[in-house]
Amino acid sequence: MSASYEKTDGFNRRAFLKGSGAVAAAASLHQQASEVSAADSKEVVSGSKKITLNVNGEDVSVEVEPRTTLLEALRYQLDLTGAKPVSMDGSSGASTVLINGKPKMASTTLAIACRRKEITTVEGLGTDIPKAFVEADAQQCGFCTPGFVVAVSAFLDKNPDASNDEIRNGLNGNICRCGTYSNVIDAVTNVVKGG
Ligand code: FES
Missing domain, CATH: 3.10.20.30 (Beta-grasp domain)
Known part of the structure; x- marks a missing residue:
């Protein structure tokens, strides 16, 4: 070179x-x-x-x-x-x-x-997080969704009362090419709130 x-x-x-x-x-x-x-x-x-x-x-x-x-x-x-x-x-x-x-x-x-x-x-995970994704319309093509669901599960395990900013930071290793980020954050926020 x-x-x-x-x-x-x-x-x-x-x-x-x-x-x-x-x-x-x-x-x-x-x-x-x-x-x-x-x-x-x-x-x-x-x-x-x-x-x-x-x-x-x-x-x-x-x-x-x-x-x-x-x-x-x-x-x-x-x-x-x-x-x-x-x-x-x-x-x-x-x-x-x-x-x-x-x-x-x-x-x-x-x-x-x-x-x-x-x-x-x-x-092998439960259905709470996938349900929250469906309810918040947090997927389009769905290719990123399983990775997000697993990442959310691990994140909430450690941060069950996470704030909006903490959720954003905590999930920054997952990428959604369809750009459904705000709905993903809504889904996770709803899980935190027990929704
Ligand atoms: S929903 Fe298509 S990549 Fe996330």
């Missing part, structure tokens, strides 16, 4: 890439791969292997390669299609699931790294 391409008018490509979701996702997968090889090196080196995951309270069996993401295992082996493959770098929030109660992007999480952890998908 030439120096002139690297630095132009104060904007340089490396600085842009450093801040991009793609780099964060690659770093996350790399870090997980290191953790996996430390913990599971005897069992999974290459090829595929049957492992057990705990999903929505049930132990289920999936066949994974070391590179298989949790999102792929959920959607294509377990038929749990709530988490969406909108952005494989996780920047949209559409693949949000709970791992040990914390919101994580299934698209940037290796399935093999999820053994012995509790995974909850939107299918």
Whole structure:
């Protein structure tokens, strides 16, 4: 790569890439791969292997390669299609699931790294939040909705009395291309108010 391409008018490509979701996702997968090889090196080196995951309270069996993401295992082996493959770098929030109660992007999480952890998908959550979304008309195409519902569930678990500003800040990792943000905030506010 030439120096002139690297630095132009104060904007340089490396600085842009450093801040991009793609780099964060690659770093996350790399870090997980290191953790996996430390913990599971005897069992999974290459090829595929049957492992057990705990999903929505049930132990289920999936066949994974070391590179298989949790999102792929959920959607294509377990038929749990709530988490969406909108952005494989996780920047949209559409693949949000709970791992040990914390919101994580299934698209940037290796399935093999999820053994012995509790995974909850939107299918395993109750109906209160989805109902609030429907009542506040907080969806259009609906692609972002499952990710939002999981993120809202995790957020309200920690912030049951959240204010409007806190809700806005708390959900800033999820993107809605249809722009239904104000209705999403209304939906969450109604849940906070017990509506
Ligand atoms: S409703 Fe379409 S992306 Fe959110």
